[in-house]
Amino acid sequence: MSQIGIFYGPQLGSVEKVANLIAERLGKDRVELIPVKNCEGSEINKYDNVILGASTIGKTNWDSEYKDTDWDVFATKLKDASWEGKKVAIFSLGDHIQYPEHFVDAIGWIYERLEELHAHVVGFCPAEEYVFTESEGVREGMFLGLPVDEDSEPENTEERVNNWVNRLINEFGF
Numbered sequence: 726m727s728q729i730g731i732f733y734g735p736q737l738g739s740v741e742k743v744a745n746l747i748a749e750r751l752g753k754d755r756v757e758l759i760p761v762k763n764c765e766g767s768e769i770n771k772y773d774n775v776i777l778g779a780s781t782i783g784k785t786n787w788d789s790e791y792k793d794t795d796w797d798v799f800a801t802k803l804k805d806a807s808w809e810g811k812k813v814a815i816f817s818l819g820d821h822i823q824y825p826e827h828f829v830d831a832i833g834w835i836y837e838r839l840e841e842l843h844a845h846v847v848g849f850c851p852a853e854e855y856v857f858t859e860s861e862g863v864r865e866g867m868f869l870g871l872p873v874d875e876d877s878e879p880e881n882t883e884e885r886v887n888n889w890v891n892r893l894i895n896e897f898g899f
């Protein structure tokens with residue numbers, strides 16, 4: 726059994742690229758990559774530690790019946806997993822130039838759901854390392870996960886991922 730499941734969506738874009746980079750840095754022997762499309766929440770139970778990766782796309786409403794993105798559906802299935810004893814980390818792709826007032830809001834949307842489920846979330850990042858106006862992903866000066874901006878500052882992605890993974894290795898307890 727792999728120890729870490731990286732559940733990510735959508736496929737074929739920047740989220741998938743960053744999911745792969747995180748998997749490489751963690752070491753592919755301890756990681757499995759799972760697209761959230763058509764995935765059941767109970768799949769999460771197979772892993773000791775979990776990473777959830779999403780893009781932030783406008784005003785998606787993950788609570789509604791309206792099913793638009795892979796995450797609209799999967800977010801409603803997080804409650805089907807057992808979160809006890811697991812550690813979970815979040816990353817989101819966003820664009821701090823085009824969407825400075827909603828930068829990586831998806832981090833906040835996912836965090837709120839995990840909070841309701843009493844999941845143990847790790848992998849926070851200092852907000853001062855980013856330029857943006859507002860984000861639902863920030864509390865008390867920290868992003869509640871890793872923001873990555875492949876649209877407007879891709880040159881920072883590798884270093885951001887490396888630093889985050891180094892912290893995660895500690896926080897996951899390897």
Ligand SMILES: Cc1cc2nc3c(=O)[nH]c(=O)nc-3n(C[C@H](O)[C@H](O)[C@H](O)COP(=O)(O)O)c2cc1C
Binds near residue numbers: 740819876
């Ligand atoms: C319609 C649309 C809305 C977006 N809204 C936001 C947003 O509110 N906040 C943000 O940080 N990025 C926003 N973005 C930027 C995307 O999150 C970014 O391009 C991301 O890398 C897309 O991931 P993907 O290539 O895996 O699809 C938006 C992009 C699009 C196309």
